Amino acid sequence: GDSVTQTEGLVTVTEGLPVKLNCTYQTTYLTIAFFWYVQYLNEAPQVLLKSSTDNKRTEHQGFHATLHKSSSSFHLQKSSAQLSDSALYYCALSPNSNNRIFFGDGTQLVVKP
């Protein structure tokens, strides 16, 4: 079946250092869109990035991700983590042929001074 795997439940990084949140997927659909959602404390999840193009880098708010269909991955990266990046991050895939969206379990990012 279709699924999204985020291997780290918690990632802790020091401010100013790079950070990478892993996301891999399994899907039977041929055409899919991928998203990273971010949820700040006591807020609703919101879209951070989205992509449906293989091997194309997508950037927003200093974060970037590249969809690699060859390795079934859509990792999220930032070159310099900020304290304000501390939040819960979800990777998600959305098949273009139906209304289901599959979320990973989420990765809690903690940025320390």
Add this chain to the structure above:
Amino acid sequence: GGIITQTPKFLIGQEGQKLTLKCQQNFNHDTMYWYRQDSGKGLRLIYYSITENDLQKGDLSEGYDASREKKSSFSLTVTSAQKNEMAVFLCASSAGTANTEVFFGKGTRLTVV
């Protein structure tokens, strides 16, 4: 822009009680979702609806009922609250077409005593 309003924000119920959570959206979106968010378990889909009066079961529908009374509203009923149950229920909506993101409400936090 639009907004998703969930009521109530906090819900305290007793074991065995039937509890109803409500959700309204003004995006004019066709598709609406109910997710349950537990710490460490990500977002689990309870029910979704692709149009008024439509209901589709998600992965966690047992113990819940849902109703899509009109396009803008989607309610969720916990049929028999379980003691010590604590979770956040998130309502969401999307246009339901390819590559469109999901918009979330801020959630209803349920505590069962």
